[in-house]
Amino acid sequence: MTVTAPEVPAKGRSLWDDARDRLMANRAAVTSLFVLVAIALLSVFGPMLSPHDFDTVYRDYVKVRASLQAYPRAEQVEPGFLAALKRARLSVESYRRDGDSVVASVSSRREIDPRAVRYVDRSNLFRNAQLSDISADGKSAVMKADIDHMHFYFGTDSNGRDMMARTFIAGRVSLTIGLLATIVAISIGVLYGATSGYLGGRTDQMMMRVVDVLYSLPFIFFVIMLVVFFGRNFVLMFIAVGAVEWLDMARIVRGQTLSIKRQEYVQAAEAMGVSDSGIVRRHIIPNTLGPVVVYMTLLVPKVILLESFLSFLGLGIQEPMTSWGVLISEGARNLQGAAWMLIFPSIFLTSTLFALNFIGDGLRDALDPKDR
Incomplete structure (x- = not known):
């Protein structure tokens, strides 16, 4: 059963x-x-x-277009670098671009203040600015800075x-x-x-x-x-x-x-x-x-x-x-x-x-x- x-x-x-x-x-x-x-x-x-x-202000990138390419663009680099040197009251004798860096021979009627690199670093286009090959009288030198590449996928x-x-x-x-x-x-x-x-x-x-x-x-x-x-x-x-x-x-x-x-x-x-x-x-x-x-x-x-x-x-x-x-x-x-x-x-x-x-x-x- x-x-x-x-x-x-x-x-x-x-x-x-x-x-x-x-x-x-x-x-x-x-x-x-x-x-x-x-x-x-x-x-x-x-x-x-x-x-x-979200609250960082980039004064050099006001209302830039949305893009997949990095900023700054090639046409922005030289004017931006020369404008920063002008604010530092330096005269540009020569300028060249070396890859992702920019180099310029600068001069001044007075002795160049090493703190002049701050004017370049304050720009949103460049970083790691430095003076080199300073002359004996301190009135001429070489300013070099790296281009600071940034992406703004939605613009600014x-x-x-x-x-x-x-x-x-x-x-x-x-x-x-x-x-x-x-x-x-x-x-x-x-x-x-x-x-x-x-x-x-x-x-x-x-x-x-x-x-x-x-x-x-x-x-x-x-x-x-x-x-x-x-x-x-x-x-x-x-x-x-x-x-x-x-x-x-x-x-x-x-x-x-x-x-x-x-x-x-x-x-x-x-x-x-x-x-x-x-x-x-x-x-x-x-x-x-x-x-x-x-x-x-x-x-x-x-x-x-x-x-x-x-x-x-x-x-x-x-x-x-x-x-x-x-x-x-x-x-x-x-x-x-x-x-x-x-x-x-x-x-x-x-x-x-x-x-x-x-x-x-x-x-x-x-x-x-x-x-x-």
């Missing part, structure tokens, strides 16, 4: 398992996720790997700062403010709206009147008040924006909750004695995630634009720190003479927005309970 082992019941699939599989099957959403991760990694690690600091701005490093560091600021402010707004709005819609009655009316009162407060007045009390800092930016933007989220979730709480599974949970908090947490909030995700993808770019507006008014990000919105604003003012100042920050910003939209669409379809 053989004894058969009892059959192990098949493990059920949760909403999150189904949502993950449907999301991974959406090619546009998966590709956008990789793009968003790549932009985030560039924003985090790009400034560390960049050969230039109107102050001579590397646009690639500034675009990467701006990504840190814009993404951080956008994501953190969105998380603050979503967390407050979802809990507030779901609680208000589920409880209903006078509680719902009172909670919505609070939202209406907050709606009547001007956003700029609220931000200025926070700046006066707490000072201007980076953390204040996403707290101020997130503390205002949750109002729309609360109304959206409340409207969804009013229809969801009439569903049979919610009534069944009430009949089984599940607490109000348990119903809101396990049934109401998970079934509102579709609209929440879609709104979140719209809120992140909105927050980035709000941050740019506040920075323009002097209430947000200040120099030398920057953001994508600030860079785009500066690029728009210099569009005719320096289009690269607008192109590269715009590419990063629009790529981020497109990626968020595709990811939002994919998550909306994946989290829709009707598609399970």
Whole structure:
């Protein structure tokens, strides 16, 4: 007589398992996720790997074009070297270029000060300047310096700062403010709206009147008040924006909750004695995630634009720190003479927005309970 082992019941699939599989099957959403991760990694690690600091000013490279070739160009070397020697009050008797070095015979009516090499080193085109073959009377010598090759792949701005490093560091600021402010707004709005819609009655009316009162407060007045009390800092930016933007989220979730709480599974949970908090947490909030995700993808770019507006008014990000919105604003003012100042920050910003939209669409379809 053989004894058969009892059959192990098949493990059920949760909403999150189904949502993950449907999301991974959406090619546009998966590709956008990789793009968003790549932009985030560039924003985090790009400034560390960049050969230039985001706040370093190169006076000799103001508004230079984006290029894969190294600067200075051949036609810039001689005028730059002669200009540096002129500032040092030295007369040039002869000049030649020796590979990656420049050599000039110089003279002066007075004895040449050895500190004259500083005028050459201060130029962004040269380094390691040195005097040699100084004459007995000290009025003539040979000045030699190495050409300092630099790459500006995204060009430079109107102050001579590397646009690639500034675009990467701006990504840190814009993404951080956008994501953190969105998380603050979503967390407050979802809990507030779901609680208000589920409880209903006078509680719902009172909670919505609070939202209406907050709606009547001007956003700029609220931000200025926070700046006066707490000072201007980076953390204040996403707290101020997130503390205002949750109002729309609360109304959206409340409207969804009013229809969801009439569903049979919610009534069944009430009949089984599940607490109000348990119903809101396990049934109401998970079934509102579709609209929440879609709104979140719209809120992140909105927050980035709000941050740019506040920075323009002097209430947000200040120099030398920057953001994508600030860079785009500066690029728009210099569009005719320096289009690269607008192109590269715009590419990063629009790529981020497109990626968020595709990811939002994919998550909306994946989290829709009707598609399970």
